[in-house]
Amino acid sequence: MTLVLGIETSCDETAAAVVEDGRYVRSSVVSSQVDLHARFGGVVPEVASRAHVELIGTVIADALVEAGTELADLDAVAACHGPGLAGALLVGVSAAKALALVGGLPYVGVNHLEAHLYAAWLAEPGLEPPLAVLIVSGGHTMVVVMEGHGRYRVVGQTVDDAAGEAFDKVARHLGLGYPGGPAIDRLAREGDRAAIRFPRAMAGEPDLSFAGLKTAVVNHVRGHPGGSVADVAASFQEAVVDQLVTKLVAAADEARAPVLALGGGVAANSRLRARVAEAAAASGRRAFLPSRELCTDNGAMIAATAWWRLRADGPTSLGEGADPNLRLPEIT
Numbered sequence: 001m002t003l004v005l006g007i008e009t010s011c012d013e014t015a016a017a018v019v020e021d022g023r024y025v026r027s028s029v030v031s032s033q034v035d036l037h038a039r040f041g042g043v044v045p046e047v048a049s050r051a052h053v054e055l056i057g058t059v060i061a062d063a064l065v066e067a068g069t070e071l072a073d074l075d076a077v078a079a080c081h082g083p084g085l086a087g088a089l090l091v092g093v094s095a096a097k098a099l100a101l102v103g104g105l106p107y108v109g110v111n112h113l114e115a116h117l118y119a120a121w122l123a124e125p126g127l128e129p130p131l132a133v134l135i136v137s138g139g140h141t142m143v144v145v146m147e148g149h150g151r152y153r154v155v156g157q158t159v160d161d162a163a164g165e166a167f168d169k170v171a172r173h174l175g176l177g178y179p180g181g182p183a184i185d186r187l188a189r190e191g192d193r194a195a196i197r198f199p200r201a202m203a204g205e206p207d208l209s210f211a212g213l214k215t216a217v218v219n220h221v222r223g224h225p226g227g228s229v230a231d232v233a234a235s236f237q238e239a240v241v242d243q244l245v246t247k248l249v250a251a252a253d254e255a256r257a258p259v260l261a262l263g264g265g266v267a268a269n270s271r272l273r274a275r276v277a278e279a280a281a282a283s284g285r286r287a288f289l290p291s292r293e294l295c296t297d298n299g300a301m302i303a304a305t306a307w308w309r310l311r312a313d314g315p316t317s318l319g320e321g322a323d324p325n326l327r328l329p330e331i332t
């Protein structure tokens with residue numbers, strides 16, 4: 001049995017988890033800073049870094065206690081080393097390296113995007129590639145074909161805003177507060193998703209775009225003062241989800257992938273989950289919709305990825321820092 005401690009501090013969640021053999025979550029502690037940033041209407045990097053420094057010690061200690069383990073029982077310590085906010089990433093990376101040094105353990109730096117892919121394995125330990133995965137968060141929107149462990153192809157990605165960013169911007173415009181995704185998801189249930197036909201960008205292409213949709217919503221609201229906000233929310237959400245599901249299914253068709261999976265904060269969206277499940281059923285595929293806890297940023301996905309990476313590549317040098325612009329390692 002192998003135990004890995006995974007630390008995640010790339011954005012506004014301070015998280016740590018202990019995972020057994022890359023698949024079984026022994027503990028997962030997530031301290032969200034969402035309330036801290038809400039009054040600014042978005043994540044303030046400097047505020048995030050300071051909060052990580054304050055929280056990281058307790059979060060790691062809680063993760064070890066909840067797993068019923070201690071530093072001496074671990075086999076490796078991992079941290080997300082990018083992409084993300086530079087100052088925020090450094091907090092987790094420094095903590096992981098310090099623990100690795102003290103415990104005489106290997107350190108593993110983990111790519112945040114790769115970690116979102118591995119969350120599917122925590123939900124379904126028996127999963128076999130190839131998978132078509134949609135990673136949708138506040139910072140990223142990409143369709144990835146995972147052909148094997150460590151073997152990825154980015155089939156499409158957003159050319160402008162991330163899907164979560166579109167939810168947040170539209171929610172702000174509608175006066176629904178931050179974070180916008182959950183607010184729109186809730187309000188959309190009371191609205192008519194066919195009320196307004198918003199544009200679906202880049203039809204027939206693998207890439208995605210949400211900037212035009214956001215502008216269309218702003219223009220519609222301006223032109224229809226007093227209209228139903230719930231209808232706007234539901235119709236906007238349907239346009240986003242339509243685009244996401246279409247591109248995911250096209251990637252799965254092209255790669256002949258029998259499995260559709262989701263990762264990232266927007267994967268918590270109830271309409272997206274329903275539509276991916278429907279699309280899978282309609283095409284004889286299986287859908288993996290990890291729980292909200294596994295979709296949003298967490299330490300368990302970092303620990304799981306580290307376990308696979310450690311076996312494939314060995315430990316990361318302690319001389320390696322964080323890279324805010326790290327990309328998903330692709331096969332060529």
Ligand code: KG4
Nearest residue numbers: 137138139164179181182185265266268269
């Ligand atoms: O992955 P995440 O927790 O953080 C990063 O951006 O890395 O994703 C946060 C994003 C936010 O934009 C938030 O509005 C969106 O996920 N989100 C949702 C829902 N829950 C969170 N978007 C749509 N529907 C939701 N239920």
Ligand code: ZN
Nearest residue numbers: 137264296297
């Ligand atoms: Zn994320």
